[in-house]
Amino acid sequence: MNENLDEQKIKEFYDNVYYKNIVSNKIVSEYHLKLAKKLNVANSISVLDVACGTGEFLRACRQFGAEISGVDLSDNAIDACKITLPDGDFRACSAEKLPFNDSCFDVVTCLGSLEHFIDPVAALKEMVRVGKKGASFVILVPNKDFLTRKLGLFGGTYQVDAKEVVRTLDEWNDIFELAGLRVSERWKDLHVLSWSWISLNGWKSVLLRGVQAFALTIWPLQWQYQVFHLAHVE
Numbered sequence: 001m002n003e004n005l006d007e008q009k010i011k012e013f014y015d016n017v018y019y020k021n022i023v024s025n026k027i028v029s030e031y032h033l034k035l036a037k038k039l040n041v042a043n044s045i046s047v048l049d050v051a052c053g054t055g056e057f058l059r060a061c062r063q064f065g066a067e068i069s070g071v072d073l074s075d076n077a078i079d080a081c082k083i084t085l086p087d088g089d090f091r092a093c094s095a096e097k098l099p100f101n102d103s104c105f106d107v108v109t110c111l112g113s114l115e116h117f118i119d120p121v122a123a124l125k126e127m128v129r130v131g132k133k134g135a136s137f138v139i140l141v142p143n144k145d146f147l148t149r150k151l152g153l154f155g156g157t158y159q160v161d162a163k164e165v166v167r168t169l170d171e172w173n174d175i176f177e178l179a180g181l182r183v184s185e186r187w188k189d190l191h192v193l194s195w196s197w198i199s200l201n202g203w204k205s206v207l208l209r210g211v212q213a214f215a216l217t218i219w220p221l222q223w224q225y226q227v228f229h230l231a232h233v234e
Helices: 002-018 030-038 056-063 075-084 120-130 169-178 203-218
Strands: 046-050 067-072 089-092 105-111 131-142 181-188 226-233
Touching: 002 075, 030 056, 046 056, 046 120, 056 067, 056 105, 067 075, 075 089, 105 120, 120 131, 120 169, 131 169, 169 181, 169 226
Parallel strands: 046 067, 046 105, 067 089, 105 131
Antiparallel strands: 131 226, 181 226
């Protein structure tokens, strides 16, 4: 019962705060196109994005001809997806109980959201369940050893108001293994290499954010803010 109560509070945060004022957007970013290309997304490939938000990554997958599906706890986010991607299959639900049959998807992604889930292991096990034999699982998670965080200059995103549990890369790996996943590749998330990120807080912070973006390109993986993990079923 407490879990359901927590889930309802988190859902209210995403509907009433995080996704309160959504502007329908059909733009496909180069960042997401590169990711879809790296994952060999193509015609007839079925992709599920868990915690899909407003469908940014799925728009890129659709451009490559994929069959797309997405789930998100927020009704507002799912409504936005249905507007911009009317041929996709979108459901408003928790990641811990995916409304799909076993072995449905070639690629399952969860990008920058696992740290907000009530039960990340249960959610990952659900992703494994709906993945086809040989499916690729791509998980993007924040890194507790992010150097800027360790120096006390970053305290997390404002989603911490809902729920945010950040782990080290080794701790994340333990979580993946508990769900039956083995990581085969990890790489840096360099979405910060864009003017939209560097200028996000106005001119006063452009220099600082520009330095941070450049630093991430040369820092080792263990100091990164977020890290991609490509995994398969053990």
